[in-house]
Amino acid sequence: MPEQLKKVFPSFSNELIQDIKANEVIKDFSAGEIIMRTGQYIKNTILVLKGAIKVYREDDDGGEFFMYYLQPGQACALSMVCATKNEKSQIMAKVVDDAEVVMVPLSLMDKWMMQHRSWYEFVVGTYRNRFEEVLEVIDSIAFRAMDERLEFYLKRQVEATGSKELKLSHQEIGSDLNTSREVISRLLKKMEQRGLVVLHRNQIEILM
């Protein structure tokens, strides 16, 4: 297990790995499970060892808006700055590929920040990367119309999954982008006509 940690988080120092090992709880989640709900109290920082997790922002009427993926080697930025306070989660995290995650008690965060240079750098880097990713999401919704937002969304899925065969239904894309299935179907058809994608049932082949 420490070998796996070291492999997935190569920047961590050996002492840090030891410390994590001494305090870790490893949990398995299967696809479809919800790791964290909006409003729930955050007690742990989450480090992803395996699988894929989609992070959403929710509104009051049940809408879900996709923000980013958590992949192996990454961590939930928000859970890292909740400090000791009784902070509630501002996001919802859903497992899409069977996942294995390390849960680190929040109480250790501050200590490790001071003790472990590699942890400090990881946290700061995580924060910066997430912030920048969220800014790009803002760009797409603030400046772009739905057709471009869809392209942006598909490109991110390709990046995140490392595959050009996306296993997604029009319905799922629609709810990730907070629009309707019909709109997505319409736009995908146009993209197919432009030669950017090939459509199959439950699968989209990206040619871009």
Place this chain on the structure above:
Amino acid sequence: MPEQLKKVFPSFSNELIQDIKANEVIKDFSAGEIIMRTGQYIKNTILVLKGAIKVYREDDDGGEFFMYYLQPGQACALSMVCATKNEKSQIMAKVVDDAEVVMVPLSLMDKWMMQHRSWYEFVVGTYRNRFEEVLEVIDSIAFRAMDERLEFYLKRQVEATGSKELKLSHQEIGSDLNTSREVISRLLKKMEQRGLVVLHRNQIEILM
């Protein structure tokens, strides 16, 4: 001057204040000036002593999308995690009320994080607050139509300026929300009819 720092940043320890004092450069900016441009290299962390600064996200075609205010006692979150790397600014910051800011060289960031508990807590808190604010901005554009986005925008202006008399033209609101002046005029008129605002030239009186 150290008194002013202590007053505006009451959580800072005396040692931290001394350290800042030893390294600070204080700069004045007048309304309309741009403190930071998109793509510019970040060399300093910015602490606001006085005035008001609006932070924008820009797109390639000259569009500007308002994200949040920087007020006295606050700092630019993004400039705090740029670390030593040659990071480029992802945002644009425009002074709207004559401002006085402390510029702290980025090179000191890491050191202070380790040395000064109160700096560490300030940075982490800044990060959390900005992230949460940005998430709310995402909510407004992802889930809400323009009429509700406008209300959200006006409420934030009231909060930020501490006044219910907003000195804003329809044009400025339109470009902050990345829409046209006409749309804003239309929606404001409707809000006036609903009794939520009173419209004047270059000024909106908020009754909510």
Place this chain on the structure above:
DNA sequence: TTCAAAAAGTGACAAAAGTTACAGTCCGCC
């Protein structure tokens, strides 16, 4: 094999937002 549910295609229409065009109003300045 059949049947129900999920997925996808599509036309028709409604609503929201963006665009164009122009008129009226207020303000500071000469």
Place this chain on the structure above:
DNA sequence: GGCGGACTGTAACTTTTGTCACTTTTTGAA
């Protein structure tokens, strides 16, 4: 007091997006 520029109001129109209704296709389970 008059002039030019910035600000605001508004009608008419287009485009984009959302919604409704219905069909067809595919898949998996009984």
